[in-house]
Amino acid sequence: MFYAPNGYTDNVRPRAYLQSRDFPVDPTLEPGSAADSSAALLTPPPPATAKPSATPKDSSGKKDAKAKKETAKAAPPPEQEEEYEDLSAGFRIRRWLRSSAAMFVSAAVHLVMVIGLSFLVVDKKIVQELHEVIAQALEEPEQKEMQVIELEKQLTEVAQQTSQVFSSSPIVGEVGASGPQGMVAAPTMDKGLYEQVANADVNIEGIYIDTPSSRQLIVEAPDGMIGDARAVVDSYQEALDQLTQEILWMLDKGKVLVIWNFDQSESMKNDQKEIRERIEHVYKELGLLKRGQDDSLETAITSYGEKWMNHTRRPSHDMAEIRNAIAEVPNDPTGKEMMCSAIGQSITVFQPYCRQTDRQMALIVLTDESGDRVDNDTQLERAIAVAKAARCKLYVLGREAVFGYPFAHVRWIQPVTGHEHWIPIDRGPETAFAEQLQTDGFHRRYDAHPSGFGPYECSRLGRETSGIFFMLPSLETDLVRGEKRKYALEAMRRYLPDLRARLEVKQEIDESLLRTMLEKVVYDLNPYHPEIAKIIEMRVRFSPDYPSFKQQAIIEQAKAIIYIEYLARVEKTIAKMEKYRREEASPRWQANYDLMYAQVIAYQARMYEYGAYLEEFIRNPRTVPLTIAANPKTKAPELHLAAWDITTRQKTITGDKIKHHVDRATSMFNAVMETHAGTPWAARAEYELKRGYGVELIEIYHGPPPVIPPGTPIPPVPKL
Helix, strand or coil: CEECCCCCEECCCCHHHHHHCCCCCCCCCCCCCHHHCHHHHHCCCCCCCCCCCCCCCCHHHHHHHHHHHHHHHHCCCCCHHHHHHHHHHHHHHHHHHHHCHHHHHHHHHHHHHHHHHCCCCCCHHHHHHHHHHHHHHHCCCCCCCCCCCCCCCCCCCCCCCCCCCCCCCCCCCCCCCCCCCCCCCCCCCCHHHHHHHHHCCCCCCCCCCCCCCHHHHHHCCCCCCCCEEEEECCCHHHHHHHHHHHHHHHHCCCEEEEEEEEECCHHHHHHHHHHHHHHHHHHHHHHHHHHHCCCCEEEEEEEECCCEEECCCCCECCHHHHHHHHHCCCCCCCCCCCHHHHHHHHHHHHHHHHHHHCEEEEEEEECCCCCCHHHHHHHHHHHHHHHHHCCEEEEEEEECCECCCCEEEEEEECCCCCCEEEEEEECCCCCCCCCCCCECCCCECCCECECCCCCHHHHHHHHHCCCEEEEECCCCCCECCECCCCCCHHHHHHHCCCCCCHHHHHHHHHCCHHHHHHHHHHHHCCCCCHHHHHHHCCCCEECCCHHHHHHHHHHHHHHHHHHHHHHHHHHHHHHHCHHHHHHCCCHHHHHHHHHHHHHHHHHHHHHHHHHHHHHHHHHCCCCCCCEECCCCCCCCCCEEEEEEEEEEECCCCCHHHCHHHHHHHHHHHHHHHHHCCCCHHHHHHHHHHHHCCEEEEEEEEECCCCCCCCCCCCCCCCCC
16 A cells, blocks of 8 residues: 555555566656657657568569559558547547536536526616716816905015024913024014904804713713822812712712721721711712612711621611711721721622622722731732722722821820820821831831821722822821921922832832832831831930939940941941932932931931930939929929930030031931922921931929829720
């Protein structure tokens, strides 16, 4: 068997195989020869030639040969040639018929198609209309006479050339695309023409422009668009007014479920009361309450602390039920706010109901904090993914983040003992990672310096889900060292925080030598790290007892020496990065570098003053009375010396020893205020200058402790 190239078996044997089996093969039929071609098959064979005989010649033979020769001349020619010609013509005909079979088949198929098409008839009306269209197209246009326009005789030809270039700027004299400023004078108005137009009685009315309303334009915005990460409002009322409009736009598309998610912390009690009083106004405004009666708008009330709670058995549009549900929001004593987990759980629980009733979903979060740190790190991106999958917009009503710092502090007075406590709350930072020093040079920060933006988690939730973060700038009365400051939007536009996912932000930081170095400085000076705090957390309150004071002061002086040495090394490292600061494209990171550089130098001067002042106080302690009268007119009890506290001042005692640091730091802070004017960096530099570089000890007096009856319960310090 011979296996063909296509893989199938064929009963075809090659030439060599046939020769090996002793089949007769004509050796003259070689490829390419005349015997192997079709021409050889159609050419008649050549005539045969006689061969000489070997028989001896005799007389009789000659006679026979002569007789045969005469007979051959008299006989007619043979018919062999005619028979061959007949066979050759038939062969040609058969070959032509075989090669023309495809042509006959194609002709037959086309003939059938032509006969079939002949049965299709075109409507006479269509033919007539077609003829009319062609006729109209062939009509020649009417020739109109050319109008002759004569120019006014007052116009004169300008022969002088000018080199002025007209600016394309819409404002006369502004720099445009075509020329520099001031090359074109302002146009003059023809007063006569102006008076004619002013006195003319022209009335234009009835103009109609078919464009959609602003509401329709906003409603038709595509899903998945970026939300507003910074909507500054002055009060809850203003924020609720905007929420009302947002809900109304959603109602234009279909039914809506609004989920309210309340923070259960103690600090939110007053806010919950205000929302409960104003929520009915939200539903009444613009007819929402009326529309809610037909089930187009329904509401669910949830809350969160350490755990998530649902206060409505099923969504409702009954205002009384909604108000009662808000009143049931408890106070969570743990102080934990699992905000991101609560958002994900709220959407997951109510998503099946929205699918069954064909409703859109909106979730409103009310909080004054940024949420639990661990929960934010692990659940933020999951909450965003769940919201996007459910097409749920998130609206967060929160407070402004502390500038580059995760905490603010709330003042709380112990009702029994009267002691004052500063309770930390999560409120920042505005970025994915802390970008500012967490120390003020003596200890951890206790300020509430405003950042101009919301906490990173709250802002990202609103931005990524096409929602809004409403930033309430109103200053709480119990906020420690709170500062009400508004920054100009235009000035802050270049310093927007990066609200991408933390992994993306971290990757970009690691790719930059400057940002990596600044991040390392921040975390190396982290006062919340126990080992680091042993060095950089300086004592600012000392015992009124001199022996105890001296012992405490000596310990702090030793820590100050180590602290100054580290700050000096940090200064050298930052100075080497000046080249990368010039190459840094982000104004925000440029400002971080400028401010941190100045602070590191200023903190060295203050720490040197700190150690020198303690040494001077040990040698020459200041004398103060141990008791003083609180108020002689009211006969209040006497006040007793309770402690010595360190505070900053402008005056210094070390003179030229820190003058170089003071001058450099002052110059750098002023440069920050000028380069980054109108920003938190400029405000922070101003604050550092006001603090001064010197320190002093001031006496602290307290009244006698209150008399507490035995068995009186003393409430613990709450966790806000």
